[in-house]
Amino acid sequence: MADTLREQLRAGTWGTTLPGERQLAKHFSVSRKTASKAIAMLRAEGVIRTSRGKSSALVTEKIPPRNTKAPDRVVLLLPDPIDQSRPFMVYWLNNLTTLMHNVGVDFELVIGWRYFGRNADRSLQQLVDSHPAKCWILVRSPCSLQQWFADNGVPAVVAGSPLDDIKLPSVDLDHRAIVRHAALTLLREGHRRLAYVFEKARFGGTVIGEQAFRETIADYDSSATPGICRPSMNAASIINELRRIHNSSLRPTAYMMGNSFSYVTALSWFNSQQLLVPGDISLISHDEDPFLPFLHPTPARYAIGSAKFANALYKAVRRVMDHGSGLDFKELIIPDYIKGASVGPPPSASREAEIFRRR
The missing domain is CATH 3.40.50.2300 (Response regulator)
Incomplete structure (x- = not known):
């Protein structure tokens, strides 16, 4: 979140001040604790200046120059909060998070139904622009969402099966x-x-x-x-x-x-x-x-172990990170009966x- 805020401050998205923690947490669909940590990080870097009872003020000259190289970041997009998900998904997500962190990949979760509707094009474009990533992971994704990523050439892997012959890499049970x-x-x-x-x-x-x-x-x-x-x-x-x-x-x-x-x-x-x-x-x-x-x-x-599913998804994501958009492959896993x-x-x-x- 701190990286995204830094990019948005550089682009002038927030003007000269940031909103409070509560508003930022709602905007990014994260907890208030996560928003507080991001603000503290920017404050430690000298990018913003905070005072009790006042909005965080931007210190323009402290914003580091833009890094033109795309960050090694992967973003997982899903509609529902984690605590409403099935245990199996929570487990494979924990395994996947560990795999990403072990190789230094910045792994971020974005949650929100507004990205999953039929008329979500504008929201998706704003999301992708504000969260530069080498690969997106689409969970419980409808046809409209999958089609948007395919049509716009945004590198993504479907954690599931693509619909209607949509050309996106995917990992799923058979x-x-x-x-x-x-x-x-x-x-x-x-x-x-x-x-x-x-x-x-x-x-x-x-x-x-x-x-x-x-x-x-x-x-x-x-x-x-x-x-x-x-x-x-x-x-x-x-x-x-x-x-x-x-x-x-x-x-x-x-x-x-x-x-x-x-x-x-x-x-x-x-x-x-x-x-x-x-x-x-x-x-x-x-x-x-x-x-x-x-x-x-x-x-x-x-039955399939959550670690096995996470490993298969991780390998698919790495392929996309290495080669970019345009790939189309299916990794099907046959579970044990x-x-x-x-x-x-x-x-x-x-x-x-x-x-x-x-x-």
Whole structure:
């Protein structure tokens, strides 16, 4: 943040004074503590002069000359605060931060939904101009955001899968392999009414997963029926979708849950309906998180170590830092399948009839 402020002061962005810590923290989407440290650093350099109760004043002659060489900086852009993210993402982010710092790369996080909307072009341009970086990492990025970086030639790596054939480097789990394996596992157990539950927001991985789910079921048994649920990512929406499809004519006996949070919601809701896992309903989680092994029955799931994902992302970022924009490659990681105890054969006809009468 101190580097960015220094550049903005040099460019005259703030005039002759800086706003207070609270306003700066809000502007940069950082904590007030981080803003305070940045101001203290500039004050120690003599770039600004502070007085109690007054705005920080610029000392023009103390601003060092512009360094025309792009800094070794990487910026990670995501919509939600870290404390609202899944544990797996927090862990790989911690690993990635360590890798960057070990090689002297300035690693910065920028958080804000205003960069993720359909009309965010101006905000994105201002952000990129004020945060010169050799590479951007795009997390939970919609099509519009990915397209902006591709069209403007800004070097970036998608932590996920690009949408609509957008030409950007990416690192992600192999969603096609995961969903295909899960569908086949359930089909081989005898299930013929299956549902795939994934987040309503359109991401590359979910688009790939839905296609693989439909194709795998159709190829294995054309009489089998796939169901698709796209709830918003909150418990109430997930439960509403589960209730809707469970009470529909499809009545799935097996569910592929798109992430660990939705798996927990599904497990607890089916339990509240007196439906046993795996006796009445089979469940598989697309992802792993540290809390899943503590559930009973142990979830069937797909696991990858956070350090492995962070290493793959780090290598992709280094490639972009070395070669600049214009690269287009995909690094797909196949996780390990943990069998767990949440998958079994479908219930008997008599048990299904009993469940149907209770609806």
